[in-house]
Amino acid sequence: MLTKAEKTKLFILETASPLYNEKGISGVSIDEVLEATKLTKGCIYGHFNGKEDLSEQVVDFSLKKMSQKLAVIVSQGKTSKEKIFLYLDFHKNPIDTFISGGCPIFNTAVEADDHFPSIKKKVATVLETGLRGLSTILKDGIANGEFSKELNADVFAFKILSAVEGGIVISRTIDSKKLMIELIKDLKKELEQYTL
Numbered sequence: 001m002l003t004k005a006e007k008t009k010l011f012i013l014e015t016a017s018p019l020y021n022e023k024g025i026s027g028v029s030i031d032e033v034l035e036a037t038k039l040t041k042g043c044i045y046g047h048f049n050g051k052e053d054l055s056e057q058v059v060d061f062s063l064k065k066m067s068q069k070l071a072v073i074v075s076q077g078k079t080s081k082e083k084i085f086l087y088l089d090f091h092k093n094p095i096d097t098f099i100s101g102g103c104p105i106f107n108t109a110v111e112a113d114d115h116f117p118s119i120k121k122k123v124a125t126v127l128e129t130g131l132r133g134l135s136t137i138l139k140d141g142i143a144n145g146e147f148s149k150e151l152n153a154d155v156f157a158f159k160i161l162s163a164v165e166g167g168i169v170i171s172r173t174i175d176s177k178k179l180m181i182e183l184i185k186d187l188k189k190e191l192e193q194y195t196l
Helices: 004-023 030-037 041-047 051-075 080-090 104-115 117-143 153-174 178-192
Strands: none
Touching (some): 004 030, 004 041, 004 051, 051 104, 051 117, 080 117, 080 153, 104 117, 104 153, 153 178
């Protein structure tokens, strides 16, 4: 059971998460967080040591939330192929995303690259973990005879992650999910070529 202070902190993180995801770390002010949460500055600063600490914790929260959601969805697959397909289907609609504003992994990666080295490390860890996870699923599929040994699991995992993250950005920029849906179908079709 969470304490009142823990509940308040969680509420701040949950409320600030979509703001940061939509506007970026530099684009969100403490005043916007105050307005969204309807809390006082003293309350915010009682839980966070300034904007930098708030930003780091919001990014942590968003990345963890996204990673956990994906893990739950992917774990519902019984076969390696089902798991990969579930991962792909989760990203089919980049306009209406799990966390408002698109994928927090990519959104944060782009901004953190030049300006926030500590946050860049966090994003790198999430990306590497996701890449390893996809690769492991594909390698398991090869090991259990589901996929051909011709499938290069590491490269295909990188292709999936790169295509999905890039597809989300382009789809959100042109405000259309049509090509993303086709991209997902195409990635599935390519994986089918390795299915035994």
